[in-house]
Amino acid sequence: xxxxxxxxxxxxxxxxxxxxxxxxxxxxxxxxxxxxxxxxxxxxxxxxxxxxxxxxxxxxxxxxxxxxxxxxxxxxxxxxxxxxxxxxxxxxxxxxxxxxxxxxxxxxxxxxxxxxxxxxxxxxxxxxxxxxxxxxxxxxxxxxxxxxxxxxxxxxxxxxxxxxxxxxx
Numbered sequence: 001x002x003x004x005x006x007x008x009x010x011x012x013x014x015x016x017x018x019x020x021x022x023x024x025x026x027x028x029x030x031x032x033x034x035x036x037x038x039x040x041x042x043x044x045x046x047x048x049x050x051x052x053x054x055x056x057x058x059x060x061x062x063x064x065x066x067x068x069x070x071x072x073x074x075x076x077x078x079x080x081x082x083x084x085x086x087x088x089x090x091x092x093x094x095x096x097x098x099x100x101x102x103x104x105x106x107x108x109x110x111x112x113x114x115x116x117x118x119x120x121x122x123x124x125x126x127x128x129x130x131x132x133x134x135x136x137x138x139x140x141x142x143x144x145x146x147x148x149x150x151x152x153x154x155x156x157x158x159x160x161x162x163x164x165x166x167x168x169x
Contacts, residue, residue: 008064011057011059011064011068012067012071014053014057015057015068015072015075016071016075017075018046019046019071019072019073019074019075019076019079020075020076021049022045022046022049023042023076023079023080025045026038026041026042026045026046029041029045046072050068050072053068053072054068093136093137094134094168095134095135095136095137095140095166095168096134096140096166096167097122097123097126097132097133097135097140097143097165097166097167098126098131098132098133098165098167099123099127099162099164100130100163100165101160101161101162102154102160102163104161105161106161108154109152109155109156109161110147110152110154110155111156111157112150112155112156113157114157117157120143120146121139122135122139122140122143123143126164127157127162132167140166143166144166
């Protein structure tokens with residue numbers, strides 16, 4: 001199939017790859033940088049790679065340069081947008097519940113029975129382990145609604161009191 005492509009088409013494919021490579025190279029080089037500096041530096045890396053690509057392609061016509069720029073920049077934008085969407089989806093589904101054992105008797109609390117805890121496995125696990133427990137978005141929301149319906153995020157299970165907190169990534 002590559003034999004059927006013209007020389008110009010091969011060069012456009014090369015610039016498409018430059019756009020994709022810019023994203024991966026930027027991710028590696030710019031670890032630890034935070035917005036907006038990482039975006040500016042990614043554009044600087046893109047500009048350098050694009051300039052090198054123009055030098056290697058030996059094409060100097062303004063039409064070629066504009067087309068190559070559009071092709072490589074669209075590739076960079078598409079992969080960046082895809083990564084952003086994937087990260088947002090992962091962030092949306094990253095929910096956790098934690099229970100802090102209280103060393104005092106609070107004035108305002110609600111009693112949660114063992115039978116009720118069985119209906120909320122993430123809440124039960126966080127009480128038993130005293131660690132953050134990942135919960136599905138549905139169970140996370142259901143547990144919040146359960147405690148809101150009860151009237152407090154401070155609960156008594158057995159003889160112990162716990163402050164329940166909910167977090168997202």
